[in-house]
Amino acid sequence: MKLNLNIEPLENWLPTKSQPLVIAGPCSAETEEQLIATAHLLAKTGKISALRAGIWKPRTRPGEFEGIGSIGLEWLNRAKKETGLPITVEVANAKHVEEALAAGVDILWIGARSTANPFTVQEIADALRGVDIPVMIKNPVNPDLSLWIGALERINQAGITKLAAISRGFSSYEKSPFRNEPMWELAIQLKTLCPELPIICDPSHICGNRELIPYISQKALDLEMNGLMIESHIDPSVAWTDAKQQLTPSALSDLIDNLTVRHHEPKSQVVSDKLAELRKDIDKIDDLLIQKIAERMGIVEKIGEFKRDNDITILQINRWDEIINKRAEFAKALKLDIEFTTKLLELIHAESIKRQTKIMNVKTVEEH
Structure with missing residues (x-):
């Protein structure tokens, strides 16, 4: 049974600067200098289609860095003006949506913890009603395809047609080299149910360490995913969050150069x-x-x-x-x-x- 979603093609709202499509930026906006410097280096590569940064960070335990907050939206806006890159942030409630829209954010995404809660997704959907903005939805923390589909449906029913899914892996108790198990079969099932739905892979959260990111990025492209979201920091060694899984802009540029973009159909x-x-x-x-x-x-x-x-x-x-x-x-x-x-x-x-x-x-x- 196919999903009945009203979706616009990805190229209508996020044109690809080069192949493959890449959304990149720091896990967290930490300081204005860090964000602006990272943004300029990413833009200089000519390979980035959008700049991402965490403004509000839902952490597992209290006391950890939970994001710089609304002031970071001003920094992102400055980065947008100086680099020409569209900007995207995670929103987890109606207040986040309102502040992001007021700050001129171009694309929103809903995180894995939020996707797992239909009440949260519905609150975000209600806040988006009547707004024309692209929304990307990460898979829930646990491998539950229905929750992922439900979030997509709620946002789509609010009138959002510029819609994409983000595959960021799933929590698992089994020992694994990955931070979150890729479980590619769930993304494939979703694509089968809705072939027109763009699916972007988040290798950073799947891997949890930068060494595995090239492998997962290539695997995602080989499975016909529409692009990649990769965390990049000017100096990952001093990053305030997820330091091990972030790449420098230079390393990210090298990674992109070494990816093979294969054709959907035979050449001859x-x-x-x-x-x-x-x-x-x-x-x-x-x-x-x-x-x-x-x-x-x-x-x-x-x-x-x-x-x-x-x-x-x-x-x-x-x-x-x-x-x-x-x-x-x-x-x-x-x-x-x-x-x-x-x-x-x-x-x-x-x-x-x-x-x-x-x-x-x-x-x-x-x-x-």
Whole structure:
């Protein structure tokens, strides 16, 4: 089912100065000198389409630096006048919206913590009603696609048609090299539901450290995301917030130069024909996979009936362990990723349990 959002193309409100589209600036506006100097260095690269800076910073614990506040809007406005770059800030309530609009901010974004709260998003939406300004919405902290979609819908229903999503990764308890797990599949699902929706990647918050930013930036472009939002500071070593994930303007310029922007469609008919041929092979194999899974489920149902008639439990751990171990070895021999194979088997096993449970419940209902 497709999302019914009324959205203007990204190029209508944020033209690309160069490929790829990049929004950049410090995590936090700290001092007027720091912000202006960073803005000038970024503008000098000729590769930045908009200047970002945190003015109000929602911190996890009190006592941490929570942003310079409204005075920072004046600094941003000065940076805009001196560099010609449009400016964008995060807003978390109606008061932020009113102050940002009064200060001439060009683009607003809604942060991950705000997206997770429908009351907050609705307050922002109400404050934006009747206003023509672009709004970008970050994914919620936790992997909840419905919350992300709901925020987009609320802002769109307020009359905002210049709309984009920002993929900044998701919180996870699992050990990972990333600050926030990319979970690309959620952004892909969102794009599938609404192909016209621009999605911008925020590698800074996904990575949490500058070393991984080039890898995530390239991955995002390879997945056809529309641009990047990257934090940049004139001297990250003394940054007041998120020092490890910020790049100097010079380092950011080098990063952009080393990115490969690939084409959405093949360049020639020969390439197009070869790609179509390979896709046909994939389609045949996919059909066989679906057919074999259907055959497997047929056998699963017969096993369920047998267990029901002989009073045998559905779940048998020893058998499940045997399946996992044998298939993992087989997958390893075929050079398949073990984690992928395990997840696939777990998905199939969950469906098998579901079908056998349904068969068991039929008997229970008949007995009663």
